[in-house]
Amino acid sequence: MVWKPDVTVAAVVERDGLFLLVEEHTERGLLFNQPAGHLEADESIVAATARETLEETAWEFSPEHLVGVYRWRPSGSEVTYLRFAFSGRLGRHFADRALDTGILRAVWLSPDEIRAGRDRHRSPLVVRCMEDYLAGVRAPLGLLVDYN
16 A cells, blocks of 8 residues: 555735634534645646635635645544645635635634634644744745646
8 A cells, every 4th residue: 555645735825914714614613724725636736725725715816935845644643634835925806706615714813813723723734834934934936846
């Protein structure tokens, strides 16, 4: 058997000191996460981030920097996640667009509100990605090569 991680992407979106999160239905109840999701076949990691952000928040998002690559295996789980997190620029908001299945709402929260709500986060990566962004971690997108 060959082991493979689940590849996910996430958008770390900051505007006026607030961060864009989604509140979503999960097997553990309503939890918060960055706009995030799974990489699909034949999709670049950068394109997946833009797609997931639009689907989950109704905001266009253009990734500009890689904030980090994170490996996480939840306690008691067989699944290991490999998350690529990006910062970037927001574009248009489509207020009438339906959000992805399971997403209750998109919400803007301060860093202190996010830190205080750790018990309602989908994973510890929510805070870690925000903290890395706030610390100025930025790598160029050129590090990612979509080689076909």
